[in-house]
Amino acid sequence: MEAPPVTVMPVTGGTINMMEYLLQGSVLDQALESLLHRLRGLCDNMEPETFTDHELVYLLKGQQGNPFILRARRSLSHPTAPWHLRYLGQPEVGDKSRHALVRNCVDVAASHSLPEFLNEMGFRMDHEFVANGHIFRKGAMKIVVSKLSRILVPGNTENTERLSLSYLVELSVLAPAGQDTVSEDMRNFAEQLKPLVQLEKIDPSKQRH
Amino acid sequence: MSGGPAVRVSIESSCEKQVQEVALDGTETYVPPLTMSQNLAKLAQRIDFSQGSDSEEEGTEGEPRDREWGKQEQEEEEGTVKFQPSLWPWDSVRNNLRSALTEMCVLYDVLSVVKEKKYMALDPVSQDPTAGKSPQVFQLISKKKSLATAAQVLLKGAEKLSKSVAENLENRRQRDFNSELLRLRSQWKLRKVGDKILGDLSYRSAGSLFPHHGTFEVIKNTDIDLDKKIPEDYCPLDVHIPSDLEGSAYIKVSIQKQSPDIGDIGTVSLFRRPPKTKAGTQPWHAKLEAAQNVLLCKEIFAQLSREAVQIKSQIPHIVVKNQIISQPFPGLQLSISLCHSTGDKKNQRTTPEKASPDDHLYVLEHNLHQMMREFHKQQLSSVVMPHPASAPFGHKRLRLAGPLAYNKAEISNLQQSEGLLEKIIKQAKHIFLRSRTARTIDSLASRIEDPQIQAHWSNINDVYESSVKVLITSQGYEQICKSIQLQLNIGVEQIRVVHRDGRVITLSHQEQELQDFLLSQMSQHQVHAVQQLAKVMGWHVLSFSNHVGLGPVESVGNASAVTVASANGEYAISVRNGPESGCRVLVQFSRSQTKELPKSDVIQDGKWSHLRGAYKEVSWSRMEGRNFVYKMELLMAALTPGP
Incomplete structure (x- = not known):
């Protein structure tokens, strides 16, 4: 059966076009404790929370252009929580002086039958991984410190092998497009984490090899 | 010479000139004789100015002189001109020059000492002849002058001392201010805006949504008059709180039976409780806590009045000024009021008589505070961390509603619907x-x-x-x-x-x-008691009914009745007890004992005598015994035949 023609169009998220402002960095395992300590001090006064998530990355290959990527994620620590389907656009080129990476972002909460649905639509799973770590919040900013692990047997989230000896640190904000004050806030926050972790705007498209 | 022969003796002066060298042909070249000035210079060179005069150097520089002598001996051996020190040419010139130099040096020293004024000051010395002329006046003047200078010196010193003391004090106060600020910082949120230090006393960080900014300003209170006595409660740090948060406030909850005049509504008395200050706490702390309390009370009241307006109830809630009135039960009034005394005496004076009835419902007041805090906490924790971690922040119900296809009822179930007022x-x-x-x-x-x-x-x-x-x-x-x-x-x-x-x-x-x-x-209890008693006494229960259908109708409930028979069956007691009609006790005797009964011809057999006869009412109030059951026991005992 022939795959239906796919047009890869930019996706806009409903009525509000949300953008993700992102800064990334990493810390070695040894430095994790001090980073968490610092984050606890800087972030909103909430109970520190841990998470374990399983992310599946789906591709839909069209006739032309880049494949269309969707990320489906579920929480292993909260099995009843809905799945999360996410589309991330290409990083915006534009203002070089902007302090954070900006990309289009569509978030959808989904029911548990999401993988089947995506398969039916013609998406194919490209890769999957398990991320576990800590999540913090400061106002609109979300700070996720996570360890990424490779899944050895497809589908079995118990059997994993960690990818590196370091933790990924992500500082992200969801905001409507054109709010550059957000990136300013993010930079200020990143400054405060400076000696522990260097948060930078990293363009994933340039990391490809 | 004149007496002698005129012999001409020619005298050639001996060659005094020194031979410089003798040439090979025998001609001598002489050193040219010194000219006058050269000679003078030569002689002058010989003067040893460095050598002190005899008197100075005899003791101190004996050794150098010995050396000198040694030198001179060497010079003698060489055959050069030798001089005794005292026989130096121009000895007097040298001595005079030397003494002149000494004088000059002394003069220079004196001048430098005078000029430097470091070690010594020169004062004109009053001349004797002038002192002799008007000694007393001048003495007085000079004494006065010297006293004045001495006084000046002392005053200057004193000034310096007091200045340094004041500086010390100022420094200490500054330090005190800083330490107080540090203490304040450890308990309250502070931030610096421009050259001001602003603090936050609102509950916003605890989850409050009250729009009041709740900002206070930290003031340095060091401009205190140094001469005056420092008051005991002096604190170098003061806080300035917004005027609407000043004073003290509390929420008053009371329940009244009758509704007061409509004119009374909204003028709840404010009686001022004297602020209790705990020993050992800083004045600013008490002040801030009071202000924070005012803020919380205001927030509670604002929340309540908002709900009072929004909630539809059968009897609408009334919000008037600082009072909320609600009717929980007919004829009953619940009043919640915000009492805020800003410290001005007016309110206090006008309503002194109102302070007496203390109808506070303290439990409810406390609960209101507690519920407000819970509400805050809910606000804070309602935004839970998303799971999975990549999901955006937001309410849990928003995330759940879509994927789980909630309907409206299910969504509203997730929401906290009940308000503070309800x-x-x-x-x-x-x-x-x-x-x-x-x-x-x-x-x-x-x-x-x-x-x-x-x-x-x-x-x-x-x-x-x-x-x-x-x-x-x-x-x-x-x-x-x-x-x-x-x-x-x-x-x-x-x-x-x-x-x-x-x-x-x-x-x-x-x-x-x-x-x-x-x-x-x-x-009913009384009848039950008879029943129980009968068991204990060995009587038999013949009938028992909680709700008797016979007899007069009770206005409250039903009458109950019990009939018990004695062990041998000769007597029976029947009790009917109604809530309103009270109790009636009847005793039934056996036929044999009723004298009045006419002897029937039909029943002559002795066994028939055991048939029960007529009832007789016991005049219960005249029975002995302190209560119903005791009386009953006595009655039963009386009707039981003795052994």
């Missing part, structure tokens, strides 16, 4: 119902001595429910008459009565219902 009204209703129940039981217990009512209140209650166990007993017979045990669960709107046998009766909040119910239970 909760507090419910609590007030419960508190009122509980206190009225207690009063009803107490009044019954005090009015009716037989049977007795005992109420056992549970100590630990829910805010919406409490329970009481009611026992109806007869004095002295507690062990045998345990028939009536009631558990009253007092809720918000109604009272549920659970019988010992499991029957459940629901009573409304009306006082009369409970009273009637208890009265009927008490009347």
Whole structure:
């Protein structure tokens, strides 16, 4: 059966076009404790929370252009929580002086039958991984410190092998497009984490090899 | 020479010139004789100016002189001109020059000393001749002058000292301010805006949504007059709080029976409680805490009045000025008011008589505060961390509603619908119902001595429910008459009565219902007691009914009745007890004992004499005994034939 023609169009998220402002960095395992300590001090006064998530990355290959990527994620620590389907656009080129990476972002909460649905639509799973770590919040900013692990047997989230000896640190904000004050806030926050972790705007498209 | 022959003696001066060299041909070249000035220079060179005069150097520089002498001896051997020190050419010139140099050096030293003024000052010395002329005046003047200078010096020193002391004090105060600021910082949120230090006393970080900014300013209070005495409660740090948060405030909750005049509404008395300051706390701390309390009270009141306007109830809530009035039960008024005294004396003066009735419902006031905090906490924790971690922040219900296809009812179930006002009204209703129940039981217990009512209140209650166990007993017979045990669960709107046998009766909040119910239970108790007593006494129960269908109708409940027969069957006692009509006791005698009965011809056999005869009423009030059951026991005993 022939795959239906796919047009890869930019996706806009409903009525509000949300953008993700992102800064990334990493810390070695040894430095994790001090980073968490610092984050606890800087972030909103909430109970520190841990998470374990399983992310599946789906591709839909069209006739032309880049494949269309969707990320489906579920929480292993909260099995009843809905799945999360996410589309991330290409990083915006534009203002070089902007302090954070900006990309289009569509978030959808989904029911548990999401993988089947995506398969039916013609998406194919490209890769999957398990991320576990800590999540913090400061106002609109979300700070996720996570360890990424490779899944050895497809589908079995118990059997994993960690990818590196370091933790990924992500500082992200969801905001409507054109709010550059957000990136300013993010930079200020990143400054405060400076000696522990260097948060930078990293363009994933340039990391490809 | 003139007497001698004129012999011409020619004298050639010996060659005094020194031969410089003799040439090979024998001609001598001489050193050219010194000219006059050269000679002078030569002689002058010979003068040893460095050598001091004899008197100075004899003792101190003996050795150098010896050396000198040694030198001179060498010079003698060389055959050069030797000089005794005293025989130097121009000795006097040298000596004079030397002394002149010495004088000059001394003069220079003196001048430099005078000029430097470091070690010594020169003062003109009053001349004797002038002193001699007007000695007293000048002495006085000079003394005065010297005293004045001395005084000046002392004054200068004193000034310097006091300045340094003041500086020290200032420094210490500055330090005090800083340490106070540090202490303030450890307890309150501060931030620096421009050259001001602003603090935050709002509950926003704790989850409050109240729009008041709640900012206070930290003031340095170091400009205190140094000359005046420093007051005891002096603190180098002061805080300036917004004027609308000054003073003290509290929420007053009260329940009144009658509705007051409409004119009274909204003018709740403000009586000022003297601010209690704990020893050891800083004045700013007390001030900030008071302001924060005012803020919280205002927030509670604002929340309540907002809800009062929004919530639709059968009897609308009234919000007037600083008072919210609600009617939980008919004829009952719940008033919640915000009392805020800003410290001006006016309010205090005008309403002194209002301060006396202390009808606070402290429990509710406390609960209001507690609920507000809970509300805050809910606000804070309502935004939970998303799972999975990549999901955006937001309410949980928003994330769940889509994937789980919730309908409106399910979504609204997830929301906290009940407001502060509804909760507090419910609590007030419960508190009122509980206190009225207690009063009803107490009044019954005090009015009716037989049977007795005992109420056992549970100590630990829910805010919406409490329970009481009611026992109806007869004095002295507690062990045998345990028939009536009631558990009253007092809720918000109604009272549920659970019988010992499991029957459940629901009573409304009306006082009369409970009273009637208890009265009927008490009347039943008496009949139950007779039944129990009969068992103990060995009598037989012939019939028993809680609700007798015969006889006069009771206005409250039903009458109950019991008939018991003596062991040998000769007597029977019949008791009918109604809540209103009271008790009637009848005794039935056996036929044999009734004299009045005409002897029938039909029943002549002796066995028929055991048939029961007529009833006779016992005049119960004239019976001996302290209560019903005791009287009954005596009656039974009297009717039991002795052994």
